[in-house]
Amino acid sequence: MNILIVDDLISVVNGIIKGVDWDSLGILGIYKAHNVYEARVLINNLKIDILLTDIEMPGESGLDLVEWIREKELDMECIFMSSHADFEYAQRALHFGGFRYVLLPCPYSEIQEVIRDAMEKLKKDRSRRKLSEYGKIISEDVWIEKMLLEECLDAQKNVRAVEKLVELKRFSRDTQGYLCYLKIRNEEDVEEKWDLQLMEFTLNNVISELMAPLQQRLLLFQKNIREYWFFCDGIDSNYTAPVELFGRQIQMVIETLRGICRLDTRIIYRYCDDLIKIAALSREILEDVPNNEADLLLCPDVTENRWLQYYNTEWAGKLKENVALFLEKKNGDDRRKFLRICMQLHTDLIQLLYKYLNQYNDSIFSVFETNGMFERYINAYKNVDDLLWMAEMIQNYIMRRSIPPGTSEDPVQEVTRYVHEHISQDIKRSDLANHVHLNIDYLSRIFKREKGVTLNDYIILEKMNVARNLLSTTRLPVSLIAVKVGYSNFSYFSKLYKKIYGHSPVQERR
Known part of the structure; x- marks a missing residue:
């Protein structure tokens, strides 16, 4: 997100820019203006998400600026600042749609928290609007398909529901795919943090995106906010994803929901070669769900992950080297066995990475910054070179995050120091790396x-x-x-x- 700070006092603007920890907020662009005219120019030419503006300024006021923003219906949260503890000011500010009224002077940490709250509100509002658009896009046929898939799980309605799905041309009688049951296991009250529509939208997006590399399409319906059924089949009716690869992507779904959405899930799936069998398969799946929630474990227990020994230790700097030695040792004549080893290693490295991501509250995209890198990361288990690349990217992230900002060991500062000390040499990028x-x-x-x-x-x-x-x-x-x-x-x-x-x-x- 980007922020614009508007105040006619240069010292106030510069003080806020220096005093707020923008990195912890995730603010990418910080812009400043010293009057309403400059602010309008910037808003017309840049994507501004948060406005932090003084009320009283020469010429037009901050209230005039926010009124103009509301007239243009810009998607922006506005925070007012003033040194006047006047109720009328606060009342007018809120009347014009201000998010919060900050009385100056105040600690920069207080301003930082107000900005954080505004960002959270903006994210939620945008999410609701996106959901609303999503609801409009979903066609009537899709809702019917969801309802019919639910009826397929009922033995008494199964045959008729399958016939209807075939009539809609969503499936054929010989469609093959995977019936999956997803349960959210978070101990805290999920109902307070998520609403039904947002949860379904999030799960649908994550699962669809991660199944795309296997050319799988998804039909998901919600039983309640904690339980979901979905069916995956090939976009090409002649192709069904191999069970090993499908299971691998299911593992990725679990890891992504845990790492990015903070959702602890279990997914049980069964291969289905005949839609009539869905009802029986659903009963088999539910019988597989233990009554004791503590026993719900699909992923390998993280305590069995040998690579977690690299967490918060000096060994982290040798992660890639030891992954290479491990793969060299395991790479024998049995290709199927070696593929399973690569898939397990992939999962273990993801678990290691997410321990760090959770520790520093980072996104997976702070490590794999582009769509191409993220896709390569998802599919890295397929060959040794990509696994080594993934290990190196994780190692780089760990080493960067393990260095306190501003210390002499910061890699950028160390590079500049090296260049100055070796100015008489032919310095190459590889030397610095x-x-x-x-x-x-x-x-x-x-x-x-x-x-x-x-x-x-x-x-x-x-x-x-x-x-x-x-x-x-x-x-x-x-x-x-x-x-x-x-x-x-x-x-x-x-x-x-x-x-x-x-x-x-x-x-x-x-």
């Missing part, structure tokens, strides 16, 4: 995010800056200066220097 024990691409991303320039450009700029200083403060020959900043090819050095400063190093000396 090896020095801080990070993947090259990952290091490049975090470096550019923090410094605003690419790693290669930074190296060149630092070398040229040192060369320029030597040209102006010493009588060393230009060719020797080139060598001192790591360039044995004088013409290449001159070309880079001219590209940056607009003239050659010889002209600089003159």
Whole structure:
């Protein structure tokens, strides 16, 4: 989300920018304006989610700004600030749709919590609107299909329900797929945190997305807020996902719901080669559900996960190396057995990762930042190279998160220090990545995010800056200066220097 801070006092704006922990809030863009005109320009050109504005300013007031925002029907939460403890101010602010009224001066931590509350409200409002749109999109046929699938579970209604589904052309009599039962096991009161529509929408989205790589389509219906049935079959009627791969994706569903949605679930599934058998399969599944909720365990017990020994220990820095040794040792002639080992390793690494994600309240997308990376992560069990890549990405994340921000061991600071200390050498990106024990691409991303320039450009700029200083403060020959900043090819050095400063190093000396 992005925030815009509006106040005619520069010291107030700068104080808030420095005093609030924006990273903990998850704010990506922080913008400032010192009057209503500047604020309007920014709002017209940027996506602003939260507005934090003073009420009294020269010219138009913060109330005028918020009234304009409401007239334009912009999706934004507005927080008012004022140094006047006046009830009329607060009343007018709330009348114009203000989320909260903050009386200044106050601790930055208080402002931070008000912003956090506004973000939560905005997320919930957007979620409700999305659900409303989702409800409008769902066609009447889908609702009928859900109802008929529910009737398929009833032995007395099963045959007629299957006939109706065939008539709707949603299934054929020989459709093959998987009947699945999902139960939410959270001990706390799920009913207070989730409503029925939001829960169904969330489960439908997560399961559909994770089944997409197997070319599976989904039909899900809700028994109650804690229990769901769904049926997965191939988009291509001639294809049914192999049971091992389907089970793997079900495991991913469980891990994703646990890690991202904080939902502890159990999923039991049965292969179905005839829709008439659904009623019998549903009874078999329910018989498989123990009465004692404490016995509901589908995932391997995390205490049996050997890779959890890397959690919060110095061994985390050797995760990829030891995964490689483990796979080399297990890679024998039996390919099916090795695939099962890879699938189990994949699950174990996910469990390790989610322990860290939960500890730092991070999203899975803070590790796998693009859709392509996330898809590769989901399917990493399929080959050794992808498993090693996944282990390396997790190791990089763990190492980054294990370093307190601002310390000398911060990888970006360590890279800049290394460049300065080795300015006379031919520095490569791979040298820097090896020095801080990070993947090259990952290091490049975090470096550019923090410094605003690419790693290669930074190296060149630092070398040229040192060369320029030597040209102006010493009588060393230009060719020797080139060598001192790591360039044995004088013409290449001159070309880079001219590209940056607009003239050659010889002209600089003159």
